[in-house]
Structures are given as structure tokens and as C-alpha cells.
Amino acid sequence: MLRLHFTAQDLARVRVALLGPLAETELSLWNLQRRDAKALFGGWRARTGPLITGDGPDTARFLGSPRGELVDLFTLVGAAGRIDEGVERLRGAPGRRLRAEFAVVAGAPRRHAPWLAEVVDAGPRGVARLATALQDCHRVAVAPYWERIQQHLEAELARRGRLMVQGGVGALLDGLRPMAPVGTARAGGPRLSAAGPPGGRLPRGGALARAGPVGVLRTRTPAVRWPRGRHGAGGVPGPDQSR
Template structure:
């Protein structure tokens, strides 16, 4: 069991955050290697396993290193929440050398895996950086990107529900109803399934005192059924990953790919280009990024974003010389429903 102790200062720093596609990518690698834990993931796993045969050997090396049977290099504490895959990879490549080396040295010690060229990445090797970025991009394009608008909508919906409970009824009510595997006994949050063992291999109770740093609650689709606690290298809040609930109907919607009936229906409703724009905006993007990703002019991208915004599907915020677009709850719901 894990017991997380809160102070008053910690309680004031609790947030619910969607970590983004890189965190789900890494966690999906772990789930991919555990075929007995699939349940609602079969429609995702089958095409992913088939498609993985065409990927470069670097992706296999990455999977063995990032998702071993024991131990976990948690990229999400190095990167932090990142709305877009490219943004997260860029942050990873610019992570401070000390924490990067310390984190990347963890997996070989715990799980007995060989770091090889991936270990060179942590020491600033340029060729290794290009290989790692390329492998992450390959796997993301196969396993995450086709489903990300719906995954993001699901995670956003979970986050919104938790924030709403906290706003209406307080932190105690939100933590008490967080997940079936978590028990809130103020001021302690208990995680019964946490894998802590002593030298004799017996289960132990792990006591963690947040000490005023606070806690980020991160809903995740691909994490295992047992929540996991991760502590960033700096003084940022600790991160507790917990699984979102999924049922058969939601799984059927979730794993439809872009060429299936729901996507065709969305294109019929909005038009092909505007439907594509809505899917891209689900990741969060600027007008120029939207134009580049769907292959139209910046002026055309701006017009499509305006129509989607006026329909209540998109919100746009200006920051200096750029305008950034994200989905509203209505837009996320539309993508998740088709």
C-alpha cells in the first residue's frame, strides 16, 4: 500500500491535469506488452501490433527501455504537461542534463535492460537524439495520433468532472470519489495496489509526505489499474496517475480510425477540411500549425477556425503574435461522439 500524506499547503495545491500525448504514448508501450490486461483495448492493440512490424528497430529498443516489466523511466516528470507530441519531444531533448541522466539510468538498474544508444541520448549525443525523436514519432503516428482526438476528449471530460466536484463540494469530496482503487481518509490518500516490497519480497506500506509541494492528479487511459505516484526532479508537485473508466460503448467509439464511419459522418456534417481542422485543433495548435498540418493556406486555416469558433466548437486565444486554438467542451464532445 502507498499512503500519501497531505498538509494544508498540499491541499491548496491539488490540481487535475491532462499530461498529454507523450505520457499516453509511454504508458501505451507498457500496456502493449501485457496482452492479458487488454479488456477494452483489443481494437487498439491488434492494429498496433500489426503495424509495429513495419516500424524501425529503434522503436523496439525504445519499447524495451521505456516500458520494461519492472521500473519505469517517467518521461512525463521530465517533460511536464504538453498538449502536443512535437512540443513534448522538443522539451525532452532540452531537458536538463543531470535529471535526464539520473532518470535514464534508473531503468537498467531496476529492470536489467540495456540502454545502448538510448543511454547516449541522456549524455547529449546528437545521433541518439535524432534516433530517439524519430522512434517516438514513428510509434506516435501508429498508436496514438489516429485516436488522440477521442482520447483527449475522454481525458478532458474526466478532468472537467473532477474539477467540477472540487469546485462544488470541496477537495474531500473529489478525492473520496476519485477512483475505486483509491481511499481518502483525510489527511491521507491510500493506494492499496501500490507495489512496494522489502528485501524479503514481502509487501510493505510506503509512506510519502508531500511536504507542501502539492499533488497533480493525472487521469490516463493507458495506465494500469493501479495508480502510480511519480516525483519530479525539481520542486514541482508530485504526479499521481490514475485510470479513467471505460466501458464497451466508449471503447467502440474510441478506437475507430479516421477512415471509419464516424469520421465520414463528421466530414459530412462539417465538410472534409473543417472536420480535419477540428481533429487537429484537438491537439491544440496555432493558425500556422493548423494550416501546415491540413495543407491549406494560413488565411484558409483562419477562416475554418473562425467558423468552428462561431459554432461553439473551438476557442481561440491570442498570445503576442500568434493565435492558439483549442476545443471547447462541445467540440470535444462532438469528436468523442462520432
């Protein structure tokens, strides 16, 4: 569990944004490995699973597992309106940041294809291969449904924007329940909890939190992300908390 403690400065910098097709592609690969919510996703999984070929299955298992682990590509690349934009940012991400993010995956108790060792080490060829695999997966898993996904996301973005207009940032944060419950820190400022490494904590001051709806997890499920840097790792909700 990660806890974000907000100052007035932090609250003024909270944003609501769409994460984009790359985020939807990663989450779709995670969803394909799940077995729950069959009424909602069973038909899509049956149609799409056989189309994930080549490096796609390796990529899916590398980026996330049905148990809930998920590589935080969202923070690495930021909100990207097109899949090409997202993968180009991934290819150009600093090796230090890539290694820091993939180190979590490298330590997970599951096996990966040999070519992913170069990805974990942020090798240019490995990262380029991962980016190409994500583009291929997007083409079959997300692109055919993108118009409907985008309509859902824009409607949800508008809804959360209205929450901010009508009730301020407090109403927006309160609307993230139950995925990210909001409490009050001992120092008096609001505290947002989200799934992450046990005992994780982001100190007050300088954080830019972004809340954004995602279309391939559950209906009206928000994701929360914040940048890496001096405050530690970025984060997204684990699947088991996104209900």
C-alpha cells in the same frame, strides 16, 4: 509504495490536468506489451503492434515493462498539449534529471539495445533519438485515435473538476481509489498512497500534486504525478495498481 503527506498548503496546490500526447504515447507502448484486457485493447494491439518499427520496440522495452516498471516522462516534461512540445521538452531536459530518472531503468534486470546506453547517460544524440522514436510511435499508435482519446480525457477532467467543486480536494483524492487510497497520517493531515519504490515517502510542505486522467490504460484511470526536487523522485501509478 510512495506516501504523500499533505499540509493545508499542499492541498491548496493540488491540480487536475491533462498530461498530453507524449504521456499517451508512452503509456500506449507499455500497453502494447501487456496481454490482459483483451476485450478492450486486443483489436488495437493487433492493428498497432506491427506498425511499431525501427527504434520503436527498443523504446517500448526501455520505457516500461509488462510487469509494471514505467519511466516517469510525465514529471520530466510536464503537461504538454502537443507531441512536438513534449519531445522538445524531453530533448531540452537537464542531463542531471534525465540521468536520475533513467538510472532506475539502468538498474532493472532486463537488456536494452546498445544505443540506449547513451540515453541512460543523457547524451544529446541518444536523447534526440529517443525523442524521434516517440514521435514515430505517436504517429501510428495514438494520432489516429487522438480525437476520441481527447474527448474521453476532457470528459474525465470535467468529471473530476466537478468532484472538486462539489466536495473539495478531499473528494478529488477520495476519487482516486483504488489506485491511490487516501488515509490519515498520525499528524492529522491526509495521506495519499501511490505505487512507487518500496518505503518511499514525500514529506509535508511544498509538494504540488497533479491528478490527470489517461486514455490508454483503463477506462477512467487517473495518474498522479508530482515534481522532482528536494522531496525526492516523482511518481506515477504502476500498471498493476491502476485498475
